[in-house]
Amino acid sequence: MIPTVAFKNRETVPTWFAYGAPLLTVIAALLVSAIPLAWLGVNPINIYYEMFISNPTGIRGVSYILVTAVPLFLAGLAVYIPLKAGLWNIGAEGQLFVGAIIGSYLALTFEWPIYVLLPAMIVSGGIVGALYGAIPGYLRAEHNVNEIISSLMLTFTATTFTGYLLRGPMQGGGGQSATERLPDFARLPTVIHPRLHIGVGLIAVVAVLVYLLINRTRLGYEITLIGSNPSAAAQAGISEYRTYITVFVLGGFLAGMAGIIEIAGVHGRLFEGFSPDYGFTAIAVALLGRNGVFRVLLAALFFAVITTGGTTIAVTQNVPTAIINVIVALTILFLLTAEFIKEHRIVINPDRESDPETPSGLEGAS
Amino acid sequence: MSRTAPLLEVEGLTKHFGDVVANDEIDLTVERGEIHGLLGENGAGKSTLMNMLYGLYTPTSGTIRINGEAQTFDSPKDAIDAGIGMVHQHFMLIPRMTVLENIVLGERETAGDTGSGLTGSLKALFARERNAPRQRVQELGAEYGLDVDPDAKVWELDVGEQQRVEILKALYRDIDLLILDEPTAVLTPNESERMFETIRQLVDEGLTVIFITHKLWEIERMTDRVSVLRDGKLIDTVETDSVSQSDLAEKMVGREVLLSVDKDEHPIGEPVLVADNVSAHDDREIPALTGANVTVGTSEIVGIAGVSGNGQRELAETLIGFRSTETGEIRIDGEDLTGAPPRRFVDAGVSFVPEDRYVHGCAPALSIMHNAGLKEYRSELFENGSVRFDYDAMATYAEELVEEFDVRGVTTVRKTPAADLSGGNLQKLILAREMNRDPKLLVANQPTRGVDIGAIENIRNLMLEQRANGTGILLISEDLDELLDLSDRILVLYEGEFVFETTPDQTNKWELGMYMSTGEEPQQSEPPAAITEAE
Numbered sequence: 001m002i003p004t005v006a007f008k009n010r011e012t013v014p015t016w017f018a019y020g021a022p023l024l025t026v027i028a029a030l031l032v033s034a035i036p037l038a039w040l041g042v043n044p045i046n047i048y049y050e051m052f053i054s055n056p057t058g059i060r061g062v063s064y065i066l067v068t069a070v071p072l073f074l075a076g077l078a079v080y081i082p083l084k085a086g087l088w089n090i091g092a093e094g095q096l097f098v099g100a101i102i103g104s105y106l107a108l109t110f111e112w113p114i115y116v117l118l119p120a121m122i123v124s125g126g127i128v129g130a131l132y133g134a135i136p137g138y139l140r141a142e143h144n145v146n147e148i149i150s151s152l153m154l155t156f157t158a159t160t161f162t163g164y165l166l167r168g169p170m171q172g173g174g175g176q177s178a179t180e181r182l183p184d185f186a187r188l189p190t191v192i193h194p195r196l197h198i199g200v201g202l203i204a205v206v207a208v209l210v211y212l213l214i215n216r217t218r219l220g221y222e223i224t225l226i227g228s229n230p231s232a233a234a235q236a237g238i239s240e241y242r243t244y245i246t247v248f249v250l251g252g253f254l255a256g257m258a259g260i261i262e263i264a265g266v267h268g269r270l271f272e273g274f275s276p277d278y279g280f281t282a283i284a285v286a287l288l289g290r291n292g293v294f295r296v297l298l299a300a301l302f303f304a305v306i307t308t309g310g311t312t313i314a315v316t317q318n319v320p321t322a323i324i325n326v327i328v329a330l331t332i333l334f335l336l337t338a339e340f341i342k343e344h345r346i347v348i349n350p351d352r353e354s355d356p357e358t359p360s361g362l363e364g365a366s
Numbered sequence: 367m368s369r370t371a372p373l374l375e376v377e378g379l380t381k382h383f384g385d386v387v388a389n390d391e392i393d394l395t396v397e398r399g400e401i402h403g404l405l406g407e408n409g410a411g412k413s414t415l416m417n418m419l420y421g422l423y424t425p426t427s428g429t430i431r432i433n434g435e436a437q438t439f440d441s442p443k444d445a446i447d448a449g450i451g452m453v454h455q456h457f458m459l460i461p462r463m464t465v466l467e468n469i470v471l472g473e474r475e476t477a478g479d480t481g482s483g484l485t486g487s488l489k490a491l492f493a494r495e496r497n498a499p500r501q502r503v504q505e506l507g508a509e510y511g512l513d514v515d516p517d518a519k520v521w522e523l524d525v526g527e528q529q530r531v532e533i534l535k536a537l538y539r540d541i542d543l544l545i546l547d548e549p550t551a552v553l554t555p556n557e558s559e560r561m562f563e564t565i566r567q568l569v570d571e572g573l574t575v576i577f578i579t580h581k582l583w584e585i586e587r588m589t590d591r592v593s594v595l596r597d598g599k600l601i602d603t604v605e606t607d608s609v610s611q612s613d614l615a616e617k618m619v620g621r622e623v624l625l626s627v628d629k630d631e632h633p634i635g636e637p638v639l640v641a642d643n644v645s646a647h648d649d650r651e652i653p654a655l656t657g658a659n660v661t662v663g664t665s666e667i668v669g670i671a672g673v674s675g676n677g678q679r680e681l682a683e684t685l686i687g688f689r690s691t692e693t694g695e696i697r698i699d700g701e702d703l704t705g706a707p708p709r710r711f712v713d714a715g716v717s718f719v720p721e722d723r724y725v726h727g728c729a730p731a732l733s734i735m736h737n738a739g740l741k742e743y744r745s746e747l748f749e750n751g752s753v754r755f756d757y758d759a760m761a762t763y764a765e766e767l768v769e770e771f772d773v774r775g776v777t778t779v780r781k782t783p784a785a786d787l788s789g790g791n792l793q794k795l796i797l798a799r800e801m802n803r804d805p806k807l808l809v810a811n812q813p814t815r816g817v818d819i820g821a822i823e824n825i826r827n828l829m830l831e832q833r834a835n836g837t838g839i840l841l842i843s844e845d846l847d848e849l850l851d852l853s854d855r856i857l858v859l860y861e862g863e864f865v866f867e868t869t870p871d872q873t874n875k876w877e878l879g880m881y882m883s884t885g886e887e888p889q890q891s892e893p894p895a896a897i898t899e900a901e
Contacts, residue, residue: 215757218743224736228732232725232740234688235686236743237711
C-alpha cells in the first residue's frame with residue numbers, strides 16, 4: 001500500500017504553538033539559509049550573530065533598523081488597510097514615488113520656514129499618494145476593474161514618470177538623474193544618532209491611529225464587514241463604493257507620506273533608486289501581519305532587521321548582497337508555512353484502510 | 367449467498383469525525399422490494415449514514431451486509447458493484463453533455479475483446495460500440511417509465527427531467543437498492559407527484575428504495591417502513607401505517623411539535639410597501655422581473671409562490687434596494703425610494719432575510735457580535751459620545767438577541783464565528799437581527815429552507831408575532847404548506863410576472879402548483895385524488 005499524507009484542520013491551536021510556530025519557522029529558515037552561506041565559505045553563525053545580535057543592539061544598528069522600518073511599516077499599512085476590505089493594493093510603491101515627487105518639489109521650490117515646509121511636504125506627499133491610490137480604488141468601485149492590475153500598472157507609470165522628471169524638469173546639476181540636494185530647512189531633523197530622523201516617531205503615532213480606526217470606529221466596522229462578505233454588508237446599507245475608495249485613499253496617504261519621509265529623512269534628494277522596492281516588500285509585511293496593526297509593525301521591524309543586517313554583513317563579511325534576498329525569501333516562505341502548520345495537522349498514513357477520518361472532515365457530519 | 371437474508375443489513379455502524387459522533391451504533395434492515403423511509407433533521411446523521419452505504423465514507427466500526435454478505439466499500443464504485451445506487455439532492459450532471467453521455471460517463475464497458483496491453487486499451491477506446499448504451503438506456507427508460515430523450519443536452523432539461531436522468535444513471539449500473547436523498551426538495555408539487563409514480567414503478571419492477579426526506583406526509587404516503595434518526599442514533603424503525611405524523615415528528619425532534627401554527631386575525635392597515643410595475647434584470651443582465659405589482663399592508667403577510675428561478679431573488683433584492691430597477695416605482699411607507707441605495711431602505715424600516723444565509727445573510731468568518739449588529743450599527747445603540755464605536759454595547763446587544771431568540775451553539779458572542787452555528791440557529795440569528803428592530807416591512811426569501819423542523823416552527827411563529835406587531839411581511843417560499851398556513855394573500859410568480867392572486871382559503875396546493883409550473887389557469891377543474899389525500 002502506498003502511504004498517504006493528509007492535512008487535517010486543527011480544531012484548537014495550543015497557545016504556545018500559536019506564538020511559538022513563527023519563531024520556530026524563522027529558526028528553520030535560518031538553518032536552511034546556512035547551507036548557501038557555508039557554501040560561500042563564510043561561517044553562518046558569525047553572519048547570524050551580526051544580523052540578529054550585534055547589529056540590533058548597537059545604537060547605530062538600531063537607528064538604521066528604525067529608519068528602514070518607517071517606509072516598510074507605512075507602506076505595509078497601505079497594503080494592509082485595503083486588504084482588510086478585501087482589496088489588494090499592489091501599488092504602494094507607486095504611491096510612495098508620487099509622494100516623494102511632490103514633497104521634493106515643494107522642498108526645492110519654496111523657501112518656507114522649516115516648521116511650515118516640512119509639514120507641508122509630508123501632508124502634500126500624503127495627499128498626492130492618496131489621490132494616486134484613489135484611482136485603482138475608484139476604478140474598482142465604479143467599473144469593477146481589477147485593482148491588482150491597475151495599482152501595479154500605476155506603479156510602473158509612477159516610477160517611469162519619476163525617471164522622466166529626473167532627466168528633465170527636476171534634474172539637478174552634475175548630469176545625474178537626480179534632483180538637487182534638498183536645502184537643510186527641508187530635511188527632517190535627527191536625534192541621538194545622525195541617521196535617526198524624527199520621522200521614526202510617526203511609527204508609533206500611525207500605529208495607534210490605524211489601530212483605533214480599524215478597531216474602534218464605525219468606519220473600521222464597515223471595512224471589516226465589506227472585507228468579510230461584501231454582499232451581506234451591502235445589503236445592510238454599507239456602501240461598497242465608498243469603502244473601496246476610502247481604503248485606497250487611506251493606504252495611498254500613508255505610502256505617499258512614506259515616500260517623502262524617505263527623501264527628507266534619509267537621502268536628502270530624489271533619485272530613481274531611492275526605494276529598494278519598499279512598496280513591494282510591504283505586501284509581504286502586510287501578509288505576515290494581516291491579523292492586526294501591531295503585527296504589521298512587528299513584521300516591518302523584522303524585515304528591517306534582516307535588510308539592514310544584510311547590508312552590514314555584505315560589507316563586513318564580504319558576502320554578496322544577493323544572499324540577503326535568499327535569506328529574506330526563505331524566511332517569508334517558512335513563515336507562510338507556519339500559518340498553514342498552525343491550522344492543520346499533518347497525518348501520515350501508511351495505508352488508506354486504517355484512515356480513521358475522511359478527508360472531508362467535519363463537513364460530512366451533516 | 368443466502369436467499370432469505372434481507373437485502374441490506376447494517377449492524378452497529380458508527381462514524382466518528384474527530385470527537386463528533388455522527389453515527390452511533392446504527393442498526394438498520396432494509397427488506398427486498400420495500401420503500402424504506404429515512405427521517406431526521408439536518409445534522410441527525412442521515413447523510414453520513416448514506417455516504418457510508420455509498421462508499422464515500424469509511425465507517426469507524428460496524429458492518430454492512432448485502433444479501434447476507436459483509437461488505438467493505440472503498441469508493442462509490444465498490445458500492446455500485448454491490449448493487450447500491452444513489453441520487454443526490456444536488457444533481458451531479460454535466461449540463462453541456464447529452465443525457466446519454468452523462469449516463470455512460472465513467473463506465474469502462476468495452477465492446478468485445480480488444481486484447482490486452484496498450485494497443486488493446488487504445489483499441490477499446492476507439493472501438494467502443496456506440497449504439498449499445500443507447501439501446502440500453504432506451505430499454506431502461508421504457509421499462510421504468512423514465513422517458514427522456516437520450517440526445518438532449520442536460521441543460522435543456524427541466525429539474526424533473528434531470529432527476530430522471532440521475533435515476534437512469536443509477537439504473538444503468540444494474541443496482542438493486544436505490545437511495546434517493548430528498549428527491550422532492552427541488553420539485554414542484556406536480557413534478558413530485560410524477561416522481562412518486564416513478565418510485566412506485568421502480569419498486570414494482572423489483573427495486574428496493576431508501577427514501578430520505580424530512581417531509582412527514584411524504585413518508586406517510588410513500589413508504590412501507592420508516593427509520594427515524596436523531597442526534598446520530600437510530601431512534602426507531604416502524605411500519606409506516608402504525609404511526610401518525612405527530613408521532614413521527616416527536617420521534618424526530620425529541621419533543622412535541624405543533625405541526626400547524628395558530629394564526630390570529632389582524633386588521634390589515636395602510637400599505638407599507640407599494641411596488642408598481644417593477645422590472646429588474648438578473649446577474650447576467652437578462653430581464654428576470656417584468657412589471658411586478660405588489661402591495662403589502664401593515665400586519666399583512668403576502669406569500670409569493672413560484673418555482674425557484676422565476677424572479678423571486680430579483681424581486682426580493684429589488685424591494686430592498688440591492689438590485690436596481692429597470693422600470694417602475696417602489697414606495698416604502700409612503701416614501702418613494704425608487705433607485706435609492708440599500709441604506710435608505712434600511713433606514714426606512716425594511717428588513718431582509720435573504721435566501722442564502724451564508725452568501726448574503728451573514729459574514730461567516732466574523733463573530734456573532736459583528737453579525738448581530740449589522741443592521742443597527744449606525745444607530746445610537748453603539749455610539750459612545752464621540753467617534754468611538756462601542757463594541758462592548760454591540761456585544762451586549764448580541765447577547766440579548768441570542769438569549770431572546772434562543773440561538774444555540776454560541777460560546778461567546780465576540781469569539782464564535784457565525785459559520786460555527788448550525789443552519790437553523792444561524793437563520794434564527796439573522797431573523798433576530800432583522801426583527802428586533804421592529805421593521806415596517808420584512809422581505810423574507812425562503813426563510814425556512816433547509817432548516818430543521820423544530821426551528822421551522824420557531825421561525826414561523828416569529829413571523830406571526832412580528833405580523834401581530836404591525837410589520838408587513840413579504841414571504842417568498844417554495845413550501846406551499848408554509849404559504850397556505852401563514853399568508854393573508856398569495857401571489858404566484860411565473861417567469862417574472864404575477865399570474866395569479868388568491869387567499870389561502872380559496873385555493874389548494876394543486877391549483878397553486880399548476881399556476882407555478884404553467885403560469886396558466888388549470889385545464890381540469892378537479893385536482894387528482896392523490897393531492898387532496900395529501901393535504
